[in-house]
Amino acid sequence: MIEQFLFAVFAVLACGGAIAVAATQNVVRMALWLVVSLGSVAALFFLLHADFLGAAQLLIYVGGTVVLLVFGVMLTASGPTVQIKTSPAEGFLGAGVGLLLLSVLMFSVRSVSWIDLESRVKSRNLSQNVADAIAGQLADVSEDFASHESDPALRSSARESREILVARSQAGRTVRQLGMAFYGLRPDRDLNHAPGSRLAPGYLLPFEIVSVHLLVVLVGAAYLARAKRRVDAGITEDL
Amino acid sequence: MHGPLASLTIQQFLADRLASLGSYELVALVVFLLAGLVHATFLISLFAVLPMVYIWLERKVAGRIQDRLGPTRVGGKFGWLQTLADGIKLIQKEDLIPASADSMIFRASPYLAAVASFAAFMVLPISDGWVGVASECGAFLILAILSLEVFGIILAGYSSGSKWALFGAMREAAQMVSYEIPMAICALVPLVIAGSLNLQVVGRMQSGGFWNWFIFHDPFAFFAFFCYFTVATASVKRAPFDLAEAESELVAGFHTEYSGFRWSIFFLAEYASMFAVSGVAVLLFLGGWDTGLCFPETLLSGIRGWGEDFPVRGFVLGGYLINLFGAKVFIVKASLLVLVQIWVRWTLPRLRIDQVMTTCLKYLVPISCVLFLGAVLWPLILASSDLRRPVLFGSPLGAHASLAPVSNGLVARQVNPEDVSGIAGNAGRMAR
Numbered sequence: 001m002i003e004q005f006l007f008a009v010f011a012v013l014a015c016g017g018a019i020a021v022a023a024t025q026n027v028v029r030m031a032l033w034l035v036v037s038l039g040s041v042a043a044l045f046f047l048l049h050a051d052f053l054g055a056a057q058l059l060i061y062v063g064g065t066v067v068l069l070v071f072g073v074m075l076t077a078s079g080p081t082v083q084i085k086t087s088p089a090e091g092f093l094g095a096g097v098g099l100l101l102l103s104v105l106m107f108s109v110r111s112v113s114w115i116d117l118e119s120r121v122k123s124r125n126l127s128q129n130v131a132d133a134i135a136g137q138l139a140d141v142s143e144d145f146a147s148h149e150s151d152p153a154l155r156s157s158a159r160e161s162r163e164i165l166v167a168r169s170q171a172g173r174t175v176r177q178l179g180m181a182f183y184g185l186r187p188d189r190d191l192n193h194a195p196g197s198r199l200a201p202g203y204l205l206p207f208e209i210v211s212v213h214l215l216v217v218l219v220g221a222a223y224l225a226r227a228k229r230r231v232d233a234g235i236t237e238d239l
Numbered sequence: 240m241h242g243p244l245a246s247l248t249i250q251q252f253l254a255d256r257l258a259s260l261g262s263y264e265l266v267a268l269v270v271f272l273l274a275g276l277v278h279a280t281f282l283i284s285l286f287a288v289l290p291m292v293y294i295w296l297e298r299k300v301a302g303r304i305q306d307r308l309g310p311t312r313v314g315g316k317f318g319w320l321q322t323l324a325d326g327i328k329l330i331q332k333e334d335l336i337p338a339s340a341d342s343m344i345f346r347a348s349p350y351l352a353a354v355a356s357f358a359a360f361m362v363l364p365i366s367d368g369w370v371g372v373a374s375e376c377g378a379f380l381i382l383a384i385l386s387l388e389v390f391g392i393i394l395a396g397y398s399s400g401s402k403w404a405l406f407g408a409m410r411e412a413a414q415m416v417s418y419e420i421p422m423a424i425c426a427l428v429p430l431v432i433a434g435s436l437n438l439q440v441v442g443r444m445q446s447g448g449f450w451n452w453f454i455f456h457d458p459f460a461f462f463a464f465f466c467y468f469t470v471a472t473a474s475v476k477r478a479p480f481d482l483a484e485a486e487s488e489l490v491a492g493f494h495t496e497y498s499g500f501r502w503s504i505f506f507l508a509e510y511a512s513m514f515a516v517s518g519v520a521v522l523l524f525l526g527g528w529d530t531g532l533c534f535p536e537t538l539l540s541g542i543r544g545w546g547e548d549f550p551v552r553g554f555v556l557g558g559y560l561i562n563l564f565g566a567k568v569f570i571v572k573a574s575l576l577v578l579v580q581i582w583v584r585w586t587l588p589r590l591r592i593d594q595v596m597t598t599c600l601k602y603l604v605p606i607s608c609v610l611f612l613g614a615v616l617w618p619l620i621l622a623s624s625d626l627r628r629p630v631l632f633g634s635p636l637g638a639h640a641s642l643a644p645v646s647n648g649l650v651a652r653q654v655n656p657e658d659v660s661g662i663a664g665n666a667g668r669m670a671r
Binding site: 001002026028029031032035051052054055056058059062063064066067068070071073074075175176 | 272343347376
């Protein structure tokens, strides 16, 4: 009951903040509304027990991006940049993109079979003891799973119950699972037990490559920012 | 509240008591609200009382360092009620908003800063199992929350419509954006040693003697503590890094236009975040709620489990007293670090803005990277020698850590799966 209430509050805040961002014309006020909207999204993540995702949302978007936005505005704060006036063409374009996004979202919402998901959603009403009990059941189901090696029907049902049980026992404990998934260990997806498949591919290497790219961008930006001064210094030396 | 830290929360405790009183939904709601109220009251009183003490301490220490007496009149010989008198004065002052200010942001920004500072208290474990919101990634969460306070400061400076305030805010933004990097890297050093982002796990692994504290774990962790503390001082904009205020250059920096209650909210937030970053330092490096000495710890373990079910069923008096003592130890340790911050403020001159940026980008970032690399390589180098200590995913370092499940005030009891304990996700998890 209280979860639904909090969900409603934060969902309204997230949407209202987003609308206010679009409706305001002052950039700094936009940033304030952006904080409201992004912070509410983080709160929704916390409500869904995705602590890591919520913290990342706070750190990257609210603490990083918005601060940089305001910082940029302060450096350039004069005249036309503080007040943003959109032309009708821009409004039309923005509305078109928004409607397209909305239709994609509606499409994906309709393509999910919600009845199947209901059983998983129930896993939220769990206490620690129930979670422990489920961990016990999970071990049993794993044994079942191993014993049904030959029968595909029993096997798929066992896999399904196993996935649900794993999802239940992990409510709120996403950090270790995220770390494991980086190494390619996905106990919830059962990728490692499927016949003929090897260990699922991890995300560690792509992640590292992306982060090194970011570092390269940072160094490049620093170099570009310094280059002008060096040229000036060279010219004055020549003179 | 998760995994090895399984213990009873206030909410579960109340749910256990009240389960027979009414319908499931109603009792669940009442229990949730009651537990939330208990947590909020405790944290808000901590959030309000600690800055009061620190502001008095700041004035006293400043006075002593400058060969004065500091406050002496209000509240007896040592002037210990001076902060309260100041607070009453500040509330009575007129609330001024400049004509050129953006009044909505101007009014909102002190509360943004204070809320961010208060949110850090929610994930900070005060004692073994005493935490407002027990999160599996508490360390990451608290670093994320601590980076939000800057937002209130920047908006305050921007919306004031004053050049001094704008300069202060710009300096603060530049400083915070760069100092977050070494802060996170330095905090990673003990987290790598612990192998967990859960602050309670990190605290427990350091129990059983000061040689188990992560600051003494390896030379890199030792230097990482000093690096972290320097960066933390900068991140709460304390001298010598208080460029955002810089009284001698910018009048009062970002809060030039503020007065009265809103101004005092900024100071509440500043002193509260001083405690928060010091608390994180204590948890990550200095053993958390552990005294670090053999004698008090053995004495305490004697009363562990003593007085079970004493006032009410499910409550262990001995464990509660141990946790109370642990909370005191934690607060005293963090307050000592705050005292160091105050001492540094009144003895070191303020850096220039270019010196602040140089210190961070040219010195602290490379130093913290080297320390992190060294801390990661250290166990590998020592793996073959006798100096090796259990490092990653091993059993807890501390001797008392094995007694952990008993050490909580409440013994975990079987809760009926059908009963009330389900609703609350993250709110209401202060385990006792």
